[in-house]
Amino acid sequence: MQSETVKMNVSVWRGNRRDGGYLSYKVPMEDNQTILDVVTWIQHNEDPTLSYRFACRVGMCGSCAMMVNGIPRWTCRTHVKKVLKDNAIKVAPLRNLPVIKDLATDMDRFFDNWNKAGGVHHSDQTRNDEIELIDPNKPARKIVDAGIECINCAVCFAACDTVSGNDQYLGPAALNRAWTLVNDEKDADRPGILDLVSGNGGCHNCHSQGSCSEYCPNELDPMVAIAGLKRETMRHLISQGKTDA
Amino acid sequence: MLDARLYFLQRLTALIMAPLVLGHIAVMIYAIQGGLTAAEILNRTAGSIGWAVFYGTFVAAVSIHAAIGVRVIAHETLKIKGAALSLITWISGVVLLLMGARAVFAVFAA
Ligand code: SF4
Ligand code: SF4
Ligand code: FES
DSSP, rough: OOOOOOEEEEEEEEBSSEEEEHHHHHHHOOOOOHHHHHHHHHHHTTTTTTOOOSSSSSSOOOEEEEEEEEEEEGGGGBHHHHHHHHHTTEEEETTTEEEETTTTEEEEEHHHHHHHOOOOOOOOOOOOOOOOOOTSSSSHHHHHHHTTTTOOOOOHHHHHHHHHOOOTTHHHHHHHHHEEEEEEOOOOOOOHHHTTTTHHOOOHHHOOOHHHHOTTTTTTHHHHHHHHHHHHHHHHHHHHHHHOO | OOHHHHHHHHHHHHHHHHHHHHHHHHHHHHHHTTOOOHHHHHHHHTTTTHHHHHHHHHHHHHHHHHHHHHHHHHHHHTTTOHHHHHHHHHHHHHHHHHHHHHHHHHHHHO
16 A cells, blocks of 8 residues: 655745746655755646756756745755755745746846956967966965856855845855956956956955855855955055055 | 945054054043043143044044945945935035044043
8 A cells, every 4th residue: 555645835936027926836745855856846747837947957057046945055956855844845036136937037147247257267378378287286276276166056146135235246156256267377367357346346345244155055155255355456456556656 | 336445445444443442442441540520531631632633533534434334334225326325425424524523622622
């Protein structure tokens, strides 16, 4: 005789940019089940029009992040057992980004900020130049290594209250990226990056309360990266003042 | 909303304020040991350029520091932007400066 399947109560935010609300679903519990599995089950069995994003399902691509019981998480790497509370789960689109539909957000601001913070490689070499050797043990290279594994999931962006309060703020991921480039010997425009992160929405708006570092599923530390940027930009400002004078 | 220059000014004024606050508290504790009254204290500060500079510097640093702080709260919490935000920043700074200057003047001219 088969034992009866236990079901959990899942409320999922449904709607678009203008309006919406939570709908409830009963989803059968499995031994091994992630939040992404739950959302997929609802789409397959209850409502095929439920919209959400995912790709790799193993914490590599950064596309599946959502708010789970109010906390930003990679849904593909969050086990139901870890977050189930009173047999219930609440799934919502990532905070701080406009909703396109249901659980899919418009991530333009997040990605545009990446560029606004100078987050592209600036090269002064050609394909004919010798490839420079970088010593992996150099302190600057270690700083780069500490921040380079960001997968652009926007979990930190959703966790940041300064992003909510200040719509120009570049946010933790873009600034963390800028910090890796400022420490990258191969980047040819490091002073330019310092200027880009010194403007109205720049690193100086960060309140250093560390929600970004607390919630980054990759255990990166954008708060410390931003503190580094604040230090370097101050040095840059003072040295600029000296050369201007 | 906070660019590098405002951030720099706010940190700089904090650095100026810290020793002045400690100096103020130390002198207050020292001054009341012997049971000095406010009137007696004011008597001693009157005409002292040193104390006028001490408190004058403090007031200037506070005005800049607090105005930038008010600016952050006005923007992030009250959602004020643009020219209105600049206006609030300047008004807070100027009001604090005037109030502080009045107090410094009272200490000096008492
Ligand atoms: S430490 Fe800075 S970037 Fe990180 S969440 Fe707080 S304000 Fe945002
Ligand atoms: S820093 Fe962490 S939380 Fe933020 S986008 Fe990168 S991987 Fe995601
Ligand atoms: S689906 Fe790729 S990180 Fe979750």
